[in-house]
Amino acid sequence: MKILLRARDSRWLAPAAVVGAVLLTLLLTAGPIRLAGANPLAAYERYLVTPLMSLTGLGDVLLASTPLIFTGLAVAIAFRVGYFNIGAEGQFLVGTVAATLPALYLSELPGLIALPLALGCGALGGAAWAFLPAWLKRHARIDEVVTTLLLNPVALLLVQGLLNGPWRNSETGFPDSDRFDAGYTLPALVDGSRVHWGLVIALLLVLAVGIVLAFTPLGLRLKAAGQSPDAARFSGIPVATLKWRCALASGAIAGLGGASQVLGVQHQLTASVSNGYGYTGVVVATLGALAAGGVLLVALLLGDIAVGAQNASIVLHVPTQMGTIVSSTLLLTVVAFLAARRYRLVLRRRPPRTQAPRPRAPQPQAPRPRSTQPRGPASTLGQER
Template identity: 45%
Template sequence: MLNLKIERGPAPLWLRPLIPVIAVVVTFALVSVLILWAGASPFDAVYQLLINPLTRTSARADILMMATPILLTGVAVAVAFVCGYYNIGAEGQLYAGAIFAAWVGVNAEGLPPVVAIGLMLIAGFLAGMLWALLPALLKSWLSVDEVVTTLLLNSVMLFIVSALLNGPWRDPVSGWPQSPTIALNAQFPVIIARSRVHLGFIVAVVVALAVWWMLARTRFGLELRAIGKNREAAQFLGIPVRRRVLAAALISGGIAGLAGVGEVGGIHYYLIGSLSPGFGYTGIIVATLGALTMPGVMLSALFLALINRGAISANRELDVPVYLSDVIQAALLLVTLAVLLLNRYRIRWGR
């Protein structure tokens, strides 16, 4: 009789870097069923999803553009998750950043571009922090579960955006529910010719590198990691746990706010209700798949952007729905979480 035994115990060291790879392989195996259902060959689909976009310059640039917001939200989520603060509110914080950025951008007429863009970034960061403040305070003062509060505030933010766009900010020219266009000098420069890759990508990479440095090399980062790994011991060692978690929650919100700034300043040039197709939630996938480490987060942001771009190719070539990439991302999160359990258990085949 073949007998599967699961024992508690750490996974062997060689297995750990393979965990995201295993997750990806399992996910594609699962999704193959759907692709077959949609009437295409899974092998062709994998080629379209993962390889084809890399073969063409314009598609490669698209990947960088698509990676920009989810890299920022991924970093934002990771900063909070590292210390055990489960910020599910990056989506709302992104919109908060977008609102402030749009306001600054619209009123930036006549300012030098450096000043205008700088102000937008600062305003967006502050707005994200502000939107993250309430749940963070509730958590540190009253131990209110941040998962619930941050998640619910996302809906609140969407209503605020909708109210703004249907009320005071409705575009006076077109009458559409979108804000006026931001000033020309507030629009992010394109950094790769003949593409839509904008300054925001550089901002995202710089933020990711800065957070990497912070987590690895600063006292604050070490303390955040200590809190996340063992909160009680961190407290025993004299780390002001509440203050640090509060700070991490605000930084997380601020970085998510920057993602909104990038979308307004670099892609749309105005605020709309459909600015983000869930970049905040994708950030959770990016952070989890990247194992909350900055190199991992950067890689997984690029990988998910690749799938997003690949889904467009697959749709064009194989006529499978574009929503395939959403399904893949959602499946990837669930599979990653399941596969992460391998970290803590050993599976043995016995007689």
């Protein structure tokens, strides 16, 4: 028995791998669901179908997807260019803080000025939080993975520190900020729904990023810099500069997501404002194949699962953490299946002896390529040939 690299990737194989991964995810997660005392089939229906069957449910899905679109896009553009920003969590949180600043200190402003100001502050805040890792990467070549990761707990501490200190609620004394004035509320899209204009901003960003990545020379350069930095550098693409800019843009998008969340949903800063959206952004970006459209679809799917998980925890008493288990299992099975599809299993008997066995090569063979998989970010899904 032998595992060989496939010479060609047939067209049906990738979709088949995704279907296989989804089936395996359902199978693997059935165990814990049963452990929680629920029927897996009923639970899957709750997770995937129930939220889509009612208007409120659909609204909740869109609401839950909105921050994931932001963080997913943020991670996707950074991973595209080969900058592994795993700090979207911290950038999102600092975005919420920065958007809260004008809301607390310039609370009288009318919405027309206040909202752009707060959103801009959020984006700036996210970019500022991304600045240090990006700067260290560019000027001291310090691995961005570590520094972005380390700044996540620091950002959470910043939020908690502000809420326990100067921004403590002046009426209740709880560690939540005061509620924002009317000018700092992202209006609902439809009356009576909680879906807010943040979703529109997210969709516009998806459109913009999608166009840039797919149809512009810049998009091509980013892809080249990410997938094969040496070749890109050789052909005159300023890889380090591109990484630097994408790092800051990534932080800005995550920060904008934080601003949208705090202005559109919470209407006050709370310590639980993020709920792991930044880390989930890595899942969204990877499953979305680092493409804008993919990010949108996966964000909607994970939003659906998140709402379903809330629902299932109330009706079926399956803890909400099941949502995390399902989405992370899905991530791992999908990347595993997509990687596995590049190999085929050959069960071979003794080869027919038509000619004399060749003598062993006396010396090592010519240098072979280091790996079957280039280390570029797009290889996360193993979609290259």
